[in-house]
Amino acid sequence: xxxxxxxxxxxxxxxxxxxxxxxDFIDVNSPNxxxxxxxxxxxxxxxxxxxxxxxxxxxxxxxQIAEIASDNxxxxxxxxxxxxxxxxxxxxxxxxxxAQLRNIWTWMYTGVNRTNYIMEFQDKIDFPNKxxxxxxxxxxxxxxxxxLVKWFGDVPLVVDKRIQFxxxxxxERTPKAQVYEQIENDLKFAIDNLPYIQSQTGRITKxxxxxxxxxxxxxxxxxxxxxxxxxxxxxxGPYDLLPSATAPLMWENDYENNIESVFEIQYSDVxxxxxDCFQCLEGNYAVGFNGPRGYVGPVFDFGYSFNVPTQDVVxxxxxxxxxxxxxxxxxxxxxxxxxxASYNEDAGYEQTGYFNRxxxxxxxxxxxxxxxxxxxxxxxxxxxxxxxxxxxxxxxRGGISDSRAxxxxxxxxxxxxxxxxxxxxxxxxxxIYKERRVELVGEGHRFFDLVxxxxxxxxxxxxxxxxxxLFPIPIQEIELSGNTWKQNPGYEN
Numbered sequence: 001x002x003x004x005x006x007x008x009x010x011x012x013x014x015x016x017x018x019x020x021x022x023x024d025f026i027d028v029n030s031p032n033x034x035x036x037x038x039x040x041x042x043x044x045x046x047x048x049x050x051x052x053x054x055x056x057x058x059x060x061x062x063x064q065i066a067e068i069a070s071d072n073x074x075x076x077x078x079x080x081x082x083x084x085x086x087x088x089x090x091x092x093x094x095x096x097x098x099a100q101l102r103n104i105w106t107w108m109y110t111g112v113n114r115t116n117y118i119m120e121f122q123d124k125i126d127f128p129n130k131x132x133x134x135x136x137x138x139x140x141x142x143x144x145x146x147x148l149v150k151w152f153g154d155v156p157l158v159v160d161k162r163i164q165f166x167x168x169x170x171x172e173r174t175p176k177a178q179v180y181e182q183i184e185n186d187l188k189f190a191i192d193n194l195p196y197i198q199s200q201t202g203r204i205t206k207x208x209x210x211x212x213x214x215x216x217x218x219x220x221x222x223x224x225x226x227x228x229x230x231x232x233x234x235x236x237g238p239y240d241l242l243p244s245a246t247a248p249l250m251w252e253n254d255y256e257n258n259i260e261s262v263f264e265i266q267y268s269d270v271x272x273x274x275x276d277c278f279q280c281l282e283g284n285y286a287v288g289f290n291g292p293r294g295y296v297g298p299v300f301d302f303g304y305s306f307n308v309p310t311q312d313v314v315x316x317x318x319x320x321x322x323x324x325x326x327x328x329x330x331x332x333x334x335x336x337x338x339x340x341a342s343y344n345e346d347a348g349y350e351q352t353g354y355f356n357r358x359x360x361x362x363x364x365x366x367x368x369x370x371x372x373x374x375x376x377x378x379x380x381x382x383x384x385x386x387x388x389x390x391x392x393x394x395x396x397r398g399g400i401s402d403s404r405a406x407x408x409x410x411x412x413x414x415x416x417x418x419x420x421x422x423x424x425x426x427x428x429x430x431x432i433y434k435e436r437r438v439e440l441v442g443e444g445h446r447f448f449d450l451v452x453x454x455x456x457x458x459x460x461x462x463x464x465x466x467x468x469x470l471f472p473i474p475i476q477e478i479e480l481s482g483n484t485w486k487q488n489p490g491y492e493n
Contacts, residue, residue: 042127048118049133052140055111056265058279062104063444064286064307065089070446071460074350076308092462096475096491104151105474107279108144115141119160135193139204142186149179150448153470168480180220187213196238201257207237208263211382218390219452223398230391239384241415248326251358262382269366269376283374291360292331293348297341301361305348317438323416327441329357356442385412385439393432402428412439
């Protein structure tokens with residue numbers, strides 16, 4: 001079967017025309033089918049499911065912004081006014097008026113609405129693959145809600161029906177514990193009804209659902225529950241770490257969807273949107289924005305110098321850690337080794353000389369129609385190394401087994417050609433935290449790791465305790481609610 005990244009485009013266009021129009025409230029004939037009359041065949045459900053998958057691609061922006069919000073990277077860009085919303089998040093001075101935060105809210109709720117559209121009509125007909133369709137749908141809904149609760153805390157929870165215009169006046173923000181309960185229920189259904197291996201690359205699997213459930217438990221400090229589901233995935237799933245010799249290649253396009261990939265978001269280098277419609281892109285725009293300005297030379301393509309690593313994160317790597325060179329591009333060291341390469345070192349803002357090598361544009365991609373917007377690099381949203389480190393944290397912080405926690409931690413360290421950790425208790429906790437930073441640098445996890453473990457204040461420059469643990473609800477959403485929603489603490493004025 002075709003990879004999902006190639007069929008997003010094929011099925012989405014026809015579906016979106018139908019999805020955007022319901023003709024029962026106007027007197028003229030619509031050329032599009034009433035959305036309530038749509039689900040009549042398995043093909044209809046599959047088209048709707050592909051449309052629900054599609055908004056995974058919109059997360060390229062929020063993974064990048066999450067990294068910038070941490071102490072790992074700076075916003076960068078052309079100047080201090082390049083993408084002001086991103087610059088504000090980097091400096092922890094963001095407000096409810098922020099274009100990027102509004103995008104995250106809007107795009108994730110669009111994803112929720114597309115899943116709920118399927119669920120609203122889940123009982124309309126039966127077909128052989130229906131349970132799989134519903135299981136994938138419920139995973140996607142759980143993922144979109146997980147992103148929303150992670151960024152904004154209490155958010156309106158709507159299940160099995162679409163949010164339609166006018167509904168916002170009756171919606172309230174749901175306590176995040178209740179949102180997490182729904183996330184858990186959706187993921188448990190997906191776990192029970194999906195295989196570890198799908199016939200089509202990019203489809204949601206049992207392993208992806210187990211990993212996300214373990215992560216959701218960890219974010220709630222449910223350590224026992226997290227340990228059970230994550231260790232089950234480790235023991236029974238088909239995943240493993242790539243060997244040390246091939247680990248640097250995991251970020252190349254030829255190594256996408258490899259044995260270490262548990263949940264990978266698919267992108268394509270053909271077709272796409274524009275600078276006015278990032279959510280329309282089929283390519284990974286963040287990749288094109290991360291590289292050096294004016295770069296010419298082997299391997300890499302030019303970029304817009306956003307999301308630049310700090311010296312602090314470079315210094316966090318131990319001597320002999322092979323991950324440093326394939327995680328972070330030291331542009332001057334690279335040019336010394338490749339004399340034909342060059343870049344515009346005088347261009348850009350907050351430039352450190354380092355770039356996010358994991359998500360940086362490579363030469364040889366089709367990049368149609370725009371090389372900066374249409375990069376095919378997939379996002380490795382959850383890797384097996386992350387699963388091992390989450391399991392280690394749950395076992396250690398839950399007081400379950402430091403020896404098993406050491407084992408999982410050392411599997412990751414040994415792959416990086418580092419020695420074993422033998423610490424226990426709080427010292428082991430800190431070692432796990434350190435390992436998560438260097439293993440997952442550039443992947444958008446650091447900010448939320450610091451927040452959920454209470455370490456953000458004093459670590460992230462400008463972070464205010466009691467405020468910046470959450471991002472503000474976009475002011476437009478509060479106004480659409482009739483100003484009935486309370487703003488998150490610290491953002492009221």
